[in-house]
Amino acid sequence: MLNWTLYKREVKNSVKMLVIFGAVITMYVAIIISMYDPEMMVSLDKFYELMPELMASVGMSAGATTLIGFMISYLYGFILLLFPMLFCILRGNGLVAKYTDKGSMATLLAAPVKRKTVALTQMSVLISGILILMIYATGLEIIIAETSFPGELVISELLKLNAALMCLHLFIGSICFLASCVFSDTKYSIAFGAGIPVLMYVLQMLANTGEKAEAAKYFTFFTLFNADGVVAGESNAIIGAVVLGIGAAVLYAGGITVFCKKDLHI
Amino acid sequence: MSAIDIQNLSRDYGGGKGIFDVSISVDKGEVFGFLGPNGSGKTTTIRHLMGFIKPKVGSCQINRMDCWKNRDEIQKSLGYIPGEISFFDDMTGKEFLKFISEYRSLKRDNRMSEMIERFELDPKDKIKKMSKGMKQKLGIVSAFMHDPDILILDEPTSGLDPLMQNRFIELMAEEKEKGKTIFLSSHMFEEVERTCDRIGIIRNGKLVTVDSVETLRKRHMRSYTVHLDTPEEAEAFAKDFDGICTDNSVTVTAKRGLEAIFMDYYGGDDHA
Numbered sequence: 092m093l094n095w096t097l098y099k100r101e102v103k104n105s106v107k108m109l110v111i112f113g114a115v116i117t118m119y120v121a122i123i124i125s126m127y128d129p130e131m132m133v134s135l136d137k138f139y140e141l142m143p144e145l146m147a148s149v150g151m152s153a154g155a156t157t158l159i160g161f162m163i164s165y166l167y168g169f170i171l172l173l174f175p176m177l178f179c180i181l182r183g184n185g186l187v188a189k190y191t192d193k194g195s196m197a198t199l200l201a202a203p204v205k206r207k208t209v210a211l212t213q214m215s216v217l218i219s220g221i222l223i224l225m226i227y228a229t230g231l232e233i234i235i236a237e238t239s240f241p242g243e244l245v246i247s248e249l250l251k252l253n254a255a256l257m258c259l260h261l262f263i264g265s266i267c268f269l270a271s272c273v274f275s276d277t278k279y280s281i282a283f284g285a286g287i288p289v290l291m292y293v294l295q296m297l298a299n300t301g302e303k304a305e306a307a308k309y310f311t312f313f314t315l316f317n318a319d320g321v322v323a324g325e326s327n328a329i330i331g332a333v334v335l336g337i338g339a340a341v342l343y344a345g346g347i348t349v350f351c352k353k354d355l356h357i
Numbered sequence: 358m359s360a361i362d363i364q365n366l367s368r369d370y371g372g373g374k375g376i377f378d379v380s381i382s383v384d385k386g387e388v389f390g391f392l393g394p395n396g397s398g399k400t401t402t403i404r405h406l407m408g409f410i411k412p413k414v415g416s417c418q419i420n421r422m423d424c425w426k427n428r429d430e431i432q433k434s435l436g437y438i439p440g441e442i443s444f445f446d447d448m449t450g451k452e453f454l455k456f457i458s459e460y461r462s463l464k465r466d467n468r469m470s471e472m473i474e475r476f477e478l479d480p481k482d483k484i485k486k487m488s489k490g491m492k493q494k495l496g497i498v499s500a501f502m503h504d505p506d507i508l509i510l511d512e513p514t515s516g517l518d519p520l521m522q523n524r525f526i527e528l529m530a531e532e533k534e535k536g537k538t539i540f541l542s543s544h545m546f547e548e549v550e551r552t553c554d555r556i557g558i559i560r561n562g563k564l565v566t567v568d569s570v571e572t573l574r575k576r577h578m579r580s581y582t583v584h585l586d587t588p589e590e591a592e593a594f595a596k597d598f599d600g601i602c603t604d605n606s607v608t609v610t611a612k613r614g615l616e617a618i619f620m621d622y623y624g625g626d627d628h629a
Contacts, residue, residue, distance in 0.1 A: 094460060096456060096459040096460045097460060100445075100456060104447070193443050194439070194441055194443035195443045195444055195445055197407075197409070197437075197439050197443070198439075198443070198444055198445070198457070198499075199460075200407070200408070200409065200428075200432075201407060201432060201435075201437040201439070202432055202457070202460055202461045203429050203430070203432040203433040203461060204429060204432075204460065204461075205429045206428075206429075352411075354409070354410040354411060355404075355409040355410065356404065356409070356410070357404070357409055357439075
């Protein structure tokens with residue numbers, strides 16, 4: 092099903108990016124968690140009162156009193172959305188469309204390896220990268236939270252939260268992968284693979300800012316990721332995450348099918 | 358038995374571009390030259406053979422297998438040199454060849470080192486920094502190292518110096534001896550003339566003629582008889598111009614190269 096030689100090469104190519112994004116996430120997670128201080132919350136709430144739109148647009152809301160609530164406010168609205176998303180966009184494009192565009196796809200296909208195998212392998216590389224980032228972030232959050240505030244973080248809640256986050260990123264990755272499979276030109280692959288997630292994120296920011304723009308939430312898949320809801324165990328929030336997961340599976344399968352059937356002018 | 362069979366293959370890209378009703382059959386063990394200028398449809402035909410493009414009209418088969426449906430099966434015994442070499446720039450030549458042999462699950466005793474030696478390839482450099490000729494050599498090594506039965510070569514000697522071109526032609530002759538089928542696309546008349554059994558000439562996407570090299574040459578051969586003043590002069594003339602001397606007249610045959618034949622097919626009306 093997979094070609095391990097290709098898989099190894101591509102995972103190796105992902106390492107640099109994973110290290111960079113891992114480092115950025117490490118920095119932010121460490122800083123944000125160390126900032127958790129129920130007293131500090133008061134001052135942050137003051138910020139919120141001063142400029143509620145700006146704070147809300149990046150997903151920070153007032154009144155987060157538990158550690159996980161605090162983390163949702165300050166990590167899950169921006170840092171943990173944006174950086175794994177960047178990874179999906181860059182890697183998604185590089186795994187298929189770049190090869191087709193440059194013509195080196197001919198090297199991969201002029202061998203007794205099925206197109207399906209090539210596509211499945213590249214998909215697995217993308218998913219592996221997302222999983223690595225998610226597992227790393229989870230481990231990091233647990234370690235930092237436990238060392239700074241022992242017993243404050245309910246790990247089962249964090250696991251639920253990050254499972255939902257993973258569904259979201261698998262879905263974003265599937266959009267990038269599909270774009271990469273459909274377009275033979277990196278120009279268009281990036282336009283769609285990056286354009287759609289970024290546009291959706293902007294809509295999400297808009298929706299967060301206020302009542303007038305709230306309707307925007309019906310036009311962005313980020314709404315399906317309801318961090319507070321998942322932690323609280325709301326069924327709607329869980330359904331949202333499941334929908335993202337199913338959507339991802341559909342789009343990945345779609346990408347592979349398109350790639351197997353399309354004409355390659357390489 | 359034909360190793361490569363193209364039947365009524367058409368692909369219209371609009372504006373006169375594409376290939377139209379191309380039918381070619383190459384026997385097992387035959388070397389077929391596919392001659393045509395740039396943009397005449399050689400690479401489009403080859404993309405169909407490689408299973409990169411699905412035929413819209415017509416069909417193509419290799420070893421009686423459909424080139425689109427059974428593309429991975431066909432690739433087991435096929436060697437391919439692309440017209441435009443594009444490998445992985447981030448690798449060195451050595452890493453690339455190692456990657457390809459693992460990717461194809463080749464056994465250790467393949468022809469890699471033999472080919473590297475033969476073409477004096479220096480695989481230590483990053484592919485990105487290689488010259489066009491060096492990349493071409495890398496392409497040759499990766500196409501031949503698994504010792505395929507069918508070779509599809511799209512302008513394989515482009516970028517090679519004359520010495521290496523000769524070595525490549527020798528290699529093709531050896532492969533032919535071994536009974537390999539070769540489909541050689543080229544616009545190098547000499548290369549095709551020296552190696553091919555039959556030649557197909559394509560122009561504006563249409564196959565103009567398919568014939569053996571000999572027939573093509575004969576059809577276009579002309580001879581002249583020149584009368585000279587003395588038998589001595591005639592003898593010298595015959596020696597210089599490779600003619601047949603009788604008394605003081607010499608018969609010279611203009612062995613027109615394929616180039617001239619080629620020009621015959623292309624000369625004149627440009628847009629048929």
